[in-house]
Amino acid sequence: xxxTRYVLLTTFLTTAVLASIILTLYYVLTGKxxxxxxxxxxSDSSPHMWGCIGxxxxxxxxxxxxxxxxxxxxxxIVGGGVKAPRIKTKNLISVIFCEAVAIYGLITAIVLSGLLxxxxxxxxxxxxxxKSINWFSGYLLFGAGVSVGLVNLFCGITVGIVGSxxxxxxxxxxxxxxxxxxxxxxxxxxxxxxxxxxxxxxSKSKMGATE
Amino acid sequence: MAVSKxxxxxxxxxxxxxxxxxxxxxxxxxxxxxxxxxxxRQIPDLPSLSKLSSEEFSxxxxxxxxxxxxxxxxxxxxxxxxxxxxxxxxQDAEGHIGFPHLENLTSAAKRVEFFPSVHAxxxxxxxxxxxxxxLQVEDQENDLSLPSEGGxxxxxxxxxxxxxxxxxxxxxxxxxxxxxxxxxxVAKSKDVIALYTSRHSSLVEPAYEPLxxxxxSAPDLDENAIIWNDTDIIFYTTVTPVFIPNTKDPTKFIxxxxxxxxxxxxxxxxSLKCKFDNxxxxxxxxxxxxxKYWYLNIYITDMGSNGTLLSTDTEIxxxxxxxxxxxxxxxxxNDTVLLILRNFQIQPDSKGTFDDAYDCVWFFTVPIWSGLxxxxxxxxxxxxxxxxxxxxxxxDRFDDPKGKPININVSE
Numbered sequence: 002x003x004x005t006r007y008v009l010l011t012t013f014l015t016t017a018v019l020a021s022i023i024l025t026l027y028y029v030l031t032g033k034x035x036x037x038x039x040x041x042x043x044s045d046s047s048p049h050m051w052g053c054i055g056x057x058x059x060x061x062x063x064x065x066x067x068x069x070x071x072x073x074x075x076x077x078i079v080g081g082g083v084k085a086p087r088i089k090t091k092n093l094i095s096v097i098f099c100e101a102v103a104i105y106g107l108i109t110a111i112v113l114s115g116l117l118x119x120x121x122x123x124x125x126x127x128x129x130x131x132k133s134i135n136w137f138s139g140y141l142l143f144g145a146g147v148s149v150g151l152v153n154l155f156c157g158i159t160v161g162i163v164g165s166x167x168x169x170x171x172x173x174x175x176x177x178x179x180x181x182x183x184x185x186x187x188x189x190x191x192x193x194x195x196x197x198x199x200x201x202x203x204s205k206s207k208m209g210a211t212e
Numbered sequence: 213m214a215v216s217k218x219x220x221x222x223x224x225x226x227x228x229x230x231x232x233x234x235x236x237x238x239x240x241x242x243x244x245x246x247x248x249x250x251x252x253r254q255i256p257d258l259p260s261l262s263k264l265s266s267e268e269f270s271x272x273x274x275x276x277x278x279x280x281x282x283x284x285x286x287x288x289x290x291x292x293x294x295x296x297x298x299x300x301x302x303q304d305a306e307g308h309i310g311f312p313h314l315e316n317l318t319s320a321a322k323r324v325e326f327f328p329s330v331h332a333x334x335x336x337x338x339x340x341x342x343x344x345x346x347l348q349v350e351d352q353e354n355d356l357s358l359p360s361e362g363g364x365x366x367x368x369x370x371x372x373x374x375x376x377x378x379x380x381x382x383x384x385x386x387x388x389x390x391x392x393x394x395x396x397x398v399a400k401s402k403d404v405i406a407l408y409t410s411r412h413s414s415l416v417e418p419a420y421e422p423l424x425x426x427x428x429s430a431p432d433l434d435e436n437a438i439i440w441n442d443t444d445i446i447f448y449t450t451v452t453p454v455f456i457p458n459t460k461d462p463t464k465f466i467x468x469x470x471x472x473x474x475x476x477x478x479x480x481x482x483s484l485k486c487k488f489d490n491x492x493x494x495x496x497x498x499x500x501x502x503x504k505y506w507y508l509n510i511y512i513t514d515m516g517s518n519g520t521l522l523s524t525d526t527e528i529x530x531x532x533x534x535x536x537x538x539x540x541x542x543x544x545x546n547d548t549v550l551l552i553l554r555n556f557q558i559q560p561d562s563k564g565t566f567d568d569a570y571d572c573v574w575f576f577t578v579p580i581w582s583g584l585x586x587x588x589x590x591x592x593x594x595x596x597x598x599x600x601x602x603x604x605x606x607x608d609r610f611d612d613p614k615g616k617p618i619n620i621n622v623s624e
Contacts, residue, residue, distance in 0.1 A: 006599050013595075031568060035531065045578040054586065061593075 048139020048208070049117070055146025056113045059199070062150030063106020066157025070099035074164035081172035088171045091178060095164025098189045102157040105196040109149040112200065113142050118208035131212055138206040145199040152195025159188040239263055239329040240410045241297050243314075245321035246285075247404040253277070255323070263329040270336030277340070284363035285403040287342065289334065290390045291369050295410030297328045299383060310383050313391035314408065333409050337365055349389055358393070360400035368393060442475035445484040446535075446566065447497065449556035456550040457493060466493065482560055494519075495551070499560040504532050506560050510544050510551065522546050528558070530570040535559035538572035 028037050074095045082089045116138065125132045167181040246253075256275035259268050277285070302310040309315060318324045330336075338344070342365045347358075350371040359366060370389060373382040390408065397404050440447040455466045471488035484497040494513040499506050508528040511519035522544035530536045537557040544551040559566055 005602065009595065032531070032533070033568075033570070036570075036574075042578060042581055046582050050582050050586070054589070 044136070048136050048142075049119075051139040052113070052117045052142035052208075055143035056110050056117070057146070058150040059113060059146035060106045060110035060150070063109075063153035063157070064103050066154035067099045067103035067106075068157070070102065070157040070159075070161025070164070071096055073158075073161035074099065074168060077165035077168040081168050085172040087175070088168055088178075092164070092168045092171060094182070095160065095167060095185060098160045098164065098185055099157055101189065102153045102160065102192045105192055106149060106153045109145065109196060109199045113146055113203060116142060116203055116206050116208065120209050124210060131210070134212060135208050138208040141202050141206040145202040148202070149195045149199035152198075153192050156188060156192035156195070159191075160185055163188055237331070238413050239331050240295055240333065240413050241300065242269070242327045242330045242333050243300070243318070243408040244325040244327070245318045245406055246323045247398050247402065247406070248320060248322050258325065259327075264327055264331065266330075266332040266336040267339075269327065269330045269333050270339040273337065273340060284342065285405050286359065286362045286397065286401050287337070287340075287365045287405050287407065288394065288397055289337065289365060289367050289407045289409065290386075290393075291334070291367055292386065292408075292410035293370075293372065294412050294414035295408075296414040299379075299414065300326075302380060302383075304380065310380055311387045312384075313387045317391055317394060317406075330409070333407070334367070334411070337407075340365065349393070358396055358400060362401065362403055366397075440471060440473045440484065440486055442473055442484060444562050445475055445482065445497070445499070445560045446562050447484065447556065447558045448566070449553060451554045451556075453554075453556075454550070454552040455493075458548050459545070459550050460548070471495070484560075497558070501532065505529050506532060508536070508558065508560075512546075512549050512551075520546055520549075522549060522551055526572060530559075532561055533567055535562065535566045535569045536572070537569035540572060542572070 025037065028034055074092070078089060078092045078095075120131075120135050125135055163181070163185045167178060167185060170181055171178040253276055256272055259272055261268070264272075299310060304310075327333075342363050344365050344367070345359060346367045346369065348369045348371070368390075370386045373379070377385070394404070394406055397406075436450050438449050438452065452467070456462055456464065457466055458464065466488070471486035473484055473486040476483045476485055481498050481500045483499065486495045486497075487493070488495075496511040496513065496519055498509050498511055500509070501507075506529060510522045510524075512522055513519045523546060524542060524544045526538070526542050528536050528538075528542070535557055536559070538553075539555050542553045542556075544553070557566055557569060
């Protein structure tokens with residue numbers, strides 16, 4: 002009996018592939034191939050959707066990364082602390098590094114939410130330069146959110162695994178902790194990169210009715 | 213067992229369902245006639261429904277036979293295996309019917325009734341409570357033990373067809389057998405009611421009447437159809453276009469359902485020019501082709517002025533070899549003129565009939581795609597969460613199968 006996850010995965014993928022093949026072949030073989038148009042979708046879909054997805058992913062992925070990191074390192078601290086209780090205070094710094102990643106995501110999401118504005122649909126349709134500014138902002142918010150979110154996701158996982166190793170090494174030999182902390186600092190720095198890029202991207206965004 | 217239990221169960225289920233479907237809703241014809249010398253009976257109201265259930269048929273019979281103090285009749289039921297209404301109306305090449313003897317019997321009978329569609333008539337007859345006697349007749353047999361007293365339902369089962377005879381011959385043979393047996397019965401007992409029916413229908417009936425009238429031939433042109441065309445340019449609509457030549461006076465409509473249209477080809481465009489209202493107005497459908505797509509623009513010429521463009525917010529275009537169709541209101545206007553088209557289809561390069569249409573409403577609209585995108589993202593996240601939940605396992609490293617189970621005292 003195969004594992005449920007593989008059964009689910011294969012079912013989902015097979016259905017998706019089959020559906021897309023059938024739909025695509027229908028359009029291509031009836032000569033309507035040009036109706037499958039990514040440009041039409043991108044130019045007609047609302048920038049609010051992209052912006053909100055970006056905001057959601059920024060905070061959600063960051064928190065997932067932080068949660069996985071704290072899970073990994075927390076379990077090691079608790080386990081190692083049974084036999085070597087002296088490690089418990091010093092190793093909380095690993096948990097703080099993971100938490101910082103979640104804070105980066107939160108800050109970015111708040112900044113992005115501030116940039117999300119409403120715009121008059123009719124006026125935007127008539128005025129191509131206004132439309133381009135609003136669509137640009139929508140994609141910027143999406144890109145910033147995705148970049149910050151994914152960077153923080155992997156940063157959080159990394160810091161967690163390193164922190165877990167640091168806790169167990171510290172429990173075995175207290176002299177090792179300080180050097181391992183340097184590895185953790187490098188891991189945390191990459192989270193900052195994502196934050197910087199995200200904030201820089203959103204500085205150009207400008208939604209609304211004025212050009 | 214070589215075949216698994218599950219496969220057996222599925223095949224039994226399939227068999228059961230098919231049996232129920234086949235027998236569940238069968239209706240067979242019943243021909244009822246009374247012998248000439250039979251007792252006068254009250255004529256019950258014939259059921260007015262076209263299909264009778266078993267109960268309705270037996271109710272009719274009970275009403276027919278009720279209220280008589282005299283002897284009960286002999287009911288002879290001639291039962292085929294398969295029969296249907298079409299068998300009764302069959303005629304051969306010369307126009308002779310399929311049951312010549314039966315025709316004679318029923319024309320000489322006191323009273324004849326025919327029910328084209330009854331469900332399980334034999335079951336209905338059981339409700340009469342008469343004595344039941346069954347006879348199996350293959351061919352004309354001389355030593356049949358026919359009953360002579362009344363109060364009996366005699367079921368005469370007619371045999372199967374021979375290998376080399378077709379259905380009309382088979383029915384004719386049974387027809388002869390029926391007439392022989394019937395005459396024998398009437399000779400012995402005057403009071404006979406005879407039925408001719410079957411167990412199953414010989415043709416499969418559809419389960420329901422289709423509720424939609426199917427078009428069996430090409431439909432005639434709708435009287436409401438408005439077609440403006442010339443060789444390869446066709447414009448079709450079912451709703452008269454609304455044309456207001458002066459929007460400052462919005463009540464003045466011009467009826468433009470029957471204009472004179474002709475085709476005009478220039479270097480860069482192709483037009484259909486339509487004149488109406490005594491040449492006062494002229495609408496020009498101008499088609500330009502760019503990159504294998506044709507685009508439509510409508511120009512209005514009224515009372516001497518040059519053609520001015522009527523602008524619209526839905527651009528009308530389609531690739532070459534396709535038509536454009538829209539059921540919604542499409543408005544064309546400039547400062548003074550207003551034209552509204554609805555339910556229309558248009559094509560500049562047709563071959564007499566419209567080709568496939570590009571509709572103004574897409575099948576997958578942008579909101580649908582956006583919704584699908586967001587839903588996919590959320591579903592992926594959900595799946596990852598579920599997989600993570602399923603990965604939580606109990607800690608069983610220190611389990612000892614031979615150890616004593618832990619007792620926990622619960623004190624009040």
